[in-house]
Amino acid sequence: MQPSQAGMSTPMNDSSKAVLDYLHRLLRRSNEEQPSLAGLLAELAEVFEVTAVGLASLPEGRIVHRHPSMPVEGETTWPWQEDPNLLNRANGGNVHLERAGCPMLLAVFTGSDRSNWLLWLEDARRTAFTDSEAAALCLAGQILARGLANENRAKWADRLDLLARQERMETTANVTRRLAHDFGNILTGILGFTELALNQQIPTSAPLHSYLTETYRAAQNGAQFTHQLRLFSRRQSGSSRGCQLATLLAEQEARLFAAQPNGLNLRFITPAELPSVALDPEHLHQVLTALLDNARESLAGPGTISVSARTVELSEDDCMDLFGAARPGPHVELVIADTGVGLSPEVRQKLFAEPFFSTKPRRRGFGLAVTYGILTAHRGGLRLHSGEEGGVVARVLLPVAPAPSPMPTTEEVVRPTERLRGDRILVVDDEPEVLNVVSASLTRAGFRVEPVNSGEAALQAYFAHSADPFSLVITDVLMPGIGGVELVRRLMRRDPSVRVLFMSGHVSTDFTREDFADQAFEFLAKPFRPEQLVRVTRAAIERSSRPVRRRDQEAAALTSVGKK
Helix, strand or coil: CEECCCCCCCCCCCCHHHHHHHHHHHHHCCHHHCCCHHHHHHHHHHHHCCCEEEEEECCCCEEEEEECCCCHHHCCCCHHHHCCHHHHHHHCCCEEEEECCEEEEEEEEECCCCCEEEEEEECCCCCCCCHHHHHHHHHHHHHHHHCCCHHHHHHHHHHHHHHHHHHHHHHHHHHHHHHHHHHHHHHHHHHHHHHHHHCCCCCCCCHHHHHHHHHHHHHHHHHHHHHHHHHHHCCCCCCCCCECHHHHHHHHHHHHHHHCCCCEEEEEECCCCCCCECCCHHHHHHHHHHHHHHHHHCCCCCEEEEEEEEEEEECHHHHCCCEECCCCEEEEEEEEEECCCCCCHHHHHHCCCCCCCCCCHHHCCCHHHHHHHHHHHCCCEEEEEECECECEEEEEEEEECCCCCCCCCCCCEECCCCCCCCCEEEEECCCHHHHHHHHHHHHHCCCEEEEECCHHHHHHHHHCCCCCCCCEEEEECCCCCCCHHHHHHHHHHHCCCCCEEEEECCCCCCHHHHHCCCCCCEEEECCCCHHHHHHHHHHHHHHHCCCEEHHHHHHHCCCCCCCC
C-alpha cells in the first residue's frame, strides 16, 4: 500500500463533470425514483467509470456494501484497517492511495446520528484519480449522509441507524465471546466438583447436602446463561443440514395452546409444504421460543398472536433492512405478530442497541440478543416494527437449506485399525479447574487418566506410550501454542486411528465437520456435568471398537453426542 499524489500520472479520463451532473440529477429525482443503496453505488461506479465502489462503517471498518457485491468474510485486510491515520487524513477531505496495484480514493462522511462512514472508489485500469474526482466523491458522501429527499431521507436515516446499532451489537459480542469462554471453564469446575461431592453419600437431611444442592442449582442457572451468551456471541458459520420449520412450529403451537391464558387467541397460518431452513433444530427452537414468549408476555389482557410463513427471494436491497447477516437468495419468511403493548419510543431507542436491555420483571430478557446471534451465525435476518393495529411484528428471514447430497448406497464395511485396547485416556486442557474436574470424574468412573496442560505435552505423552496406547484423547479446542485442532492433525499424521473428544466453551459443533470431514470426532460443550462427560466418553470408546458401515460413518459425522 503506497500513497500516491493525484495528477502524478494521467488517469484514463476525468469523470468529475459527469459525476456532478449525475448528483444534480439525483437530487432532483422524485421520491419514487430514488435508488436503493445498492443501486446508488452501482450508479456511482458507472458515472465515475470505475470497477468498484464501496461503503464501510467506522471505526471498525466493517464493509456494509460494495458494488460489485462480494462475500465480506472472504476479504483481506483493507488499507484503512491497516493504517488508522488514513481515516484522520480522510476526515479533512480525501486520500489517494494504492492497494495491490489498484488505485483507490477514500472519503469520510458523518451520518445524521453522528456515526462515521467511509466511501471509496477503486479501479485497476487507471493509474490515479484527479483532485476534481476526489472533490466529487466528497460531495457524493455528503449527499449520502443527508439522505436523498423527503420520504427517502427517512429510509436512509433508518438504515444508517440500523447499521450503527448492529455495530454496537458486534462490539458487545466480541467482549461477550471471551466472557462466555472463561465462564464456561469456571462453571465446569463448580458443576463437576459439586456433583462429585453430592455423590459422597452425604445424608439428605444434613445441612451440607442442602448447601451443595443449592450451589449446584445456582451453577446450573449460570451454565444456562453462559449458553445464551455463547449463542449471542458466536459467529462461526452455522449448520447447513437443514430442518423443517413446520415441525417446530407445530410443537410451539401445542406448547402455547397448553399454557394459554384466558382470552389468548392463537392463529398459526403456514403452508402445508415449506422448504428446509439452514438452521439446526436446537437453535431454531431457541429463536421461536424467544419471539413467541415475547409476544405472549406483551399481552396485558386478551389479545391475538398470529404466526405465518412463506417463501421469499431476498434482494441486496432487502438485506439492508434487516438485523443479522442475511444474503440475497431464497429464504423462508416467518412473521410473528401480536396485539400487545407495542414498542414505546423509549424501548425502540434501546432495542438492539443494548443487548442486555429488558422490559421484563427481574430483567429476565436476553432472548432478542440470542435470536440476533443465532440468525447472524446462520446468515439469517430479523426486523421488528409496530403493527398497523398496535403490537409488534417480528419478521424473521431464514435461509433455505441447500439440497442434501445423496447418501452412498454401498454397504461396504470399514473396520477401524486394530489396536491394543484399554481405557487409558489422555486429557488436554490449559485451564487447571477443567483439567482437574475432568480427570477426577473419569478416574472415579474407572478410567486410567493422564492429564496434561498443553498441546506440546500431549504430543510427547501420546507417543511415549506405544506399548499401552490411549483409547481416547479428550482435548480443549482453544489453547496457547498448539491448539486442539492442530494437536489432532499432528496425531493423525502418525496414527490415523486416533479417537478424539473435543471440548470447548467457545466454538460450535460444526468445526469438527469443517476441519475433519472424514472423521466422526465427538464434541462436548462447556460447561458440562461429570455424568455427561462419562457418558460421552464411553460412547466415543465403544464406537471406535466396533465395525462402522460407511453410510453410518457419514451420518455420524453430522451428529454430536455432546448435546444436553
